[in-house]
Amino acid sequence: xxxxxxxxxxxxxxxxxxxxxxxxxxxxxxxxxxxxxxxxxxxxxxxxxxxxxxxxxxxxxxxxxxxxxxxxxxxxxxxxxxxxxxxxxxxxxxxxxxxxxxxxxxxxxxxxxxxxxxxxxxxxxxxxxxxxxxxxxxxxxxxxxxxxxxxxxxxxxxxxxxxxxxxxxxxxxxxxxxxxxxxxxxxxxxxxxxxxxxxxxxxxxxxxx
Numbered sequence: 320x321x322x323x324x325x326x327x328x329x330x331x332x333x334x335x336x337x338x339x340x341x342x343x344x345x346x347x348x349x350x351x352x353x354x355x356x357x358x359x360x361x362x363x364x365x366x367x368x369x370x371x372x373x374x375x376x377x378x379x380x381x382x383x384x385x386x387x388x389x390x391x392x393x394x395x396x397x398x399x400x401x402x403x404x405x406x407x408x409x410x411x412x413x414x415x416x417x418x419x420x421x422x423x424x425x426x427x428x429x430x431x432x433x434x435x436x437x438x439x440x441x442x443x444x445x446x447x448x449x450x451x452x453x454x455x456x457x458x459x460x461x462x463x464x465x466x467x468x469x470x471x472x473x474x475x476x477x478x479x480x481x482x483x484x485x486x487x488x489x490x491x492x493x494x495x496x497x498x499x500x501x502x503x504x505x506x507x508x509x510x511x512x513x514x515x516x517x518x519x520x521x522x523x524x525x526x527x528x
Contacts, residue, residue, distance in 0.1 A: 376487045377494035377516035378415065378449075378458045391416040391520070396496075398514025400433055402507060407435045409512060415447075425449050425460065431512075441468040443479050458485040458494070469502035478503035485516070492518055 377394040393414045400409035415427035424446070431441040447462025459482075466479035480503065485496035494516040501509050 393520045394518045396514045402510040469505040
């Protein structure tokens with residue numbers, strides 16, 4: 320009889336933790352880190368991986384998957400312009416977009432204002448190559464196009480060669496960049512623009528799952 324009661328007691332004690340474990344809810348699974356395929360898909364869609372609600376960083380585009388021309392990105396630049404031993408304050412309105420889903424090719428247009436030289440801006444249009452992914456803090460491009468305000472024979476367009484390197488800082492979507500350019504046939508040396516960029520459009524809305 321005592322052996323039977325002892326057996327029941329052992330079974331009961333062993334059953335308690337098993338029952339408690341069965342009633343304990345399972346911890347939610349940790350979200351999987353995005354892999355390279357997911358990052359590539361984000362780039363193809365024109366979204367900046369990991370971006371918070373707010374403006375998308377400078378020198379990027381809006382969503383352009385399936386578009387003939389991607390949603391344009393517009394940012395405002397302010398800094399220092401230098402050429403031929405002359406330094407001027409500069410203000411620039413920069414717009415760029417990607418043609419369709421071709422991420423590496425970009426089309427850009429700029430209005431560069433130099434207040435010390437008058438109210439008429441330099442206007443340029445450029446086709447450029449940008450090999451780095453949009454989620455990278457670094458940005459670089461090389462491009463070729465046309466620019467106004469550099470022709471000694473009047474207000475005609477000159478060929479324009481440029482290269483840009485930028486760093487997207489974590490501080491409120493500010494990007495610092497340096498650009499070197501040369502207007503062909505103008506008789507000028509290289510021109511340099513060192514400035515800070517802040518996006519105006521597009522605005523990145525939060526995702527709802």
